[in-house]
Amino acid sequence: MQPKITNLAHAREARQILRNPQNHGASLCALARYVLGLSASNPYAGAEA
Numbered sequence: 333m334q335p336k337i338t339n340l341a342h343a344r345e346a347r348q349i350l351r352n353p354q355n356h357g358a359s360l361c362a363l364a365r366y367v368l369g370l371s372a373s374n375p376y377a378g379a380e381a
Contacts, residue, residue, distance in 0.1 A: 342367055 346364035353361045 346367040349356050349360060349364040350368070356364075
């Protein structure tokens with residue numbers, strides 16, 4: 333079973349990084365995509381909090 337993040341602040345932070353990818357390094361954007369991938373099974377993953 334794939335682990336998922338339960339801390340909504342992490343998902344929110346990852347979305348902010350991906351909204352402004354030019355302000356962050358490529359590796360940080362890749363990490364943000366990975367974090368959001370973990371949150372895909374989280375019912376709140378797509379919610380703007």
